[in-house]
Amino acid sequence: MKVLKRLLLKRINLKAIATHNVWLKIISLLIAIVVWIYVSGEITKGVRI
């Protein structure tokens, strides 16, 4: 019973972590992807030169 309770609590916490500040997380992920694409593009450009 205790184990089940702990698991349930953990699931709630994980859900809270995922749903908390969702928009901020999405925006930061998008910025991270854009930055990665830009930087890797610049690096490959440099290699070609």
Next chain:
Amino acid sequence: MELILRFLNWKTVSEIIILWAVIYQIFLFLQGTKAVYLLRGIIILLISFLVFQKLGLFVLSWLFTKLFAFVVILMLITLQPELREGLIRLGRGHIFYMEPKKEEIENAIREIVAAAGAMARKRIGALIAVRRELSLKNVIESGVTLQADLSGELLQNIFYPSAPLHDGGVVVEGTRLVAAACLFPLSENPQLERTLGMRHRAGVGLSENSDALVVIVSEETGSISLAINGQLTRNLSPNDLLTILKGQLTKTV
């Protein structure tokens, strides 16, 4: 699709995840400070720079490139306290810091109201600042750090007249009692009643300088007041205080 799959390996994914965590942390750290306004300014500068480059306005672009270095140095100087706080927070390991839930905030509000009511009945003076968006770091550093779970009993204990920490105010962040015996800035508003003591002036002063809510219990009259954005509401009943605090604090959660 093939292109995406070609780039999608564990190195790429881990690089993006690390970048994401860093960017998210920067946003979180800026969220509670005045630095967010500076960030807006920098974004406007960057956009103007890009527009000037696209339009071929090279003199302006050159000037902006030179200005940008100054902006970076200026940012490091003006944001020095915030940067220090951010690095300390990073060192503590709360990368994805969780804010308390609505129910927890409501419980904390009930504890504050119960303590304020009890202290008002016993005519014990109290000064309680509740943080909202803006950081109260400077105020916290002027007092004694507690980082304790908030409870009505603890608040009453702190403000008990002969207790070592009863002078000054306490700072509450979420469900934590962060610091006690803190020095709040005094209000210089000439429109404040002359009969108001230092405790009320300090409460109003802090609410003028930040977006914090400040609960003040008068030692002389046993009345409860609340300062929000420099405005003081006096003679509140515990029920009124509960309603206002709930309205102010739970809408942002």
